[in-house]
Amino acid sequence: SQCATGRVGGGSGTVARVTRDQDPDGLITLPSGGPPDPKQVGTVRIEARIAAGPVSRLSRGVDLTLGRTVVVKVLTAETDTEVAGRFLDAAQKLTGLSHPHVVEVLGSGMEGTLPYAVLEFLEATDLDTASRHELTLVPAVAASVVLDAASGLKAALGRGVLHGDVRPRHLLRHHGATKVTGFGLSPAFLTAQGRRLRGHPAYVAPEVAQGGKPSVQSDIYSLGATLFELVAGRPPFGAAGNDALVACAVHEPFPTFASAGVKAPSELEDLLGRMVAKNPDRRFADATELM
DSSP: OHHHHTOTTOSSOOOOOOOGGGOSSOOBOOOSOSSOOOSEETTEEEEEEEEEOSSEEEEEEEETTTTEEEEEEEEOTTSOHHHHHHHHHHHHHHBTOOOTTBOOEEEEEEETTEEEEEEEOOOOEEHHHHHHHHOOOOHHHHHHHHHHHHHHHHHHHTTTOOOOOOSGGGEEEETTEEEEOOTTOOOEEEOTTOOEEESOTTTOOHHHHTTOOOOHHHHHHHHHHHHHHHHHSSOTTOSOOHHHHHHHHHHSOOOOTGGGTOOOOHHHHHHHHHHTOSSGGGSOSSHHHHO
């Protein structure tokens, strides 16, 4: 099918990527201009803007209480109250969690009417950016990314936080290990029918695409979709509008590595197949079983 080959919508057959303007989080490095950054957020003195988008703004600064370089993520005024509440709740629950596969949350609060979180600063690259430069990861490295991420998701769930928006942008590679970030956001995207669905259309689980609530099983599906992209060099159903991607997730078979022309060990093919089963009951029950 067109979905399985990444040729959604016809055309020359060239595989396109999900573009940043299709990304609900949409973080892009901004040129000079735009609204000025505050000089201080909470106890953090802001030194430089890292990136910004429709949902949040990232800045680097120094926490004057902790005496260390940190990242501050401040939600924008355009962020809806449900997302803002979920973001702040996740930040509060994850504060103090020190885990090798979770970006550490050092604190949170309100900057006027806008919620913010203070995160550890890492010299790291998110896997969405990395994939744009390196195209693919070898299967063994991609498998280690998945196991690291599953460990991080499990740790966060132990604090009562479900991710809801697992994808390459929210996985950071740091000193050979993977850390998960982006907890609590999962902003909604709109379908042509006006339905608001949580997550990203390129990685959304079929049951969420049909209006169901995110769950441990939907996070496992999204992590499987991420695994496919890391190895195959493209999202599972190519790049298209939200509705086409949702339709592919619901109705089309999930592509195998073999169908994408990628040689991968049979164990990794089997792992992918179980992670992305259409029926959530056929996926791994939780991150522990996956690991």
